[in-house]
Amino acid sequence: MIDGILLLDKPAGLSSTAAGLRVRHLLRADKAGHVGSLDPLATGMLPICLGEATKLAGEILEGDKVYRFSIGLGARTATGDTEGEIVETAAIPVLDPSAIQTVLRSFCGETVQVPPMYSAIKQGGLPLYKRARAGETVERQPRTIRIESLELLRLTDRELDCRVVCGKGTYVRVLAEDIARALGTVGHVTRLRREQVQPFDPSGLVTLEQLAAGASFSLLPLAAAVPHLRRVRLDSAAARRLGMGQIIDAREALDSPLGETVCLEAEGGAFLGLGRVVAPARIAPKRLVAQRVSE
Secondary structure, X not given: OOOEEEEEEEXXXXXXXXXXXXXXXXXOOOOEEEOXXXXXXXXXXXXXXXXXXXXXHHHHHOOOEEEEEEEEEOEEEOOOEOOOOEEEEOOOOOOOHHHHHHHHHOOOEXXXXXXXXXXXXXXXXXXXXXXHHOOOOOOOOOEEEEEEEEEEXXXXXXXXXXXXXXXXXXXXXXXHHHHHHHOOOOEXXXXXXXXXXXXXXXXXXXXXXXXXXXXXXXXEOHHHHOOOXXXXXXXXXXXXXXXXXXXXXXXXXXXXXXOOEEEEEOOOOOEEEXXXXXXXXXXXXXXXXXXXXXX
C-alpha cells in the first residue's frame, strides 16, 4: 500500500489522466488520482494523490496556482493554444512595457471569465470539448475567478512572457486571449508551465523518466496537503469514537466557526483525516483515512 502525494513534473504531449495512470503503473499503487488538470500542451507541477491521499484532493484544489506562460500575438486559435487552427488574425500594435504592465494590473483581483469551449466542463452530460470537436458552440456562464498577481517577464515583437498567481478555476488560455484583446490585438498560448500548486514546494518535482529509472524520490505525507487547517489532536478514545462515525468533544475547536474543516491528529501525531466543526468544541468526521498497520 502506498499513501502520499507525488509532485509530478508533467511532460508536454501527455494528458493529466494518462500521466496519473503512468505513475500508478510505475509505482504499482492501489489508487491514484491527479489534482488540477493540465492541458497536454502544458508542463509542470501535477500533484498525484496515491492511496489514502486521494481523499484529500478537494483540499488541494483550493490552493493557488502559479503559471508561467507565453502569448503569441496576432493570431487567435480555436483552442486558445497551438493545438488549434487559426481562426482570427489581427495587426500587432507597438507595445510599450509600462503600458503592458498597466493592462496586466487591470486583470488582478476578482473578475469574471467565460470558460472556453475546449474544456472538460460538462453541459447536457457531455464535456464541452466534445461539443466543440463536433462543431458546436454553446453558451457558457461566466465564472468568478481571482488573479493574485500578473507580471510581464519578457517582451518581443510577437510574444509576451508572463507569470500569474491565480485561484482555482482560472483558464490561462482564456486569460491570454483577454490580455491580447486588451492590448489591441488577438493572441493564443504558445507555452504553458505550472510552476507551483500551493502549498507544495517546486523543488520536490519528479519526472516520469526518474520514476521509470528507479531513481530515489520522496512522497509527501498526507498532512502536507492541509497545512492551512487548524490542528486538533485527539486521544485514543476520541479517535476511536470518531472512527465509528460519532461526534466528539474537542476543546481545541472551542473558538472555531461552525462548518470549519480541521485537521485531525492522533496523540502521537499520526494524521487521522479531516473533521468538521458542528457545534462549539464539537467535531464530526468529514473524511477519515485508513490507518495502515505495519507488520
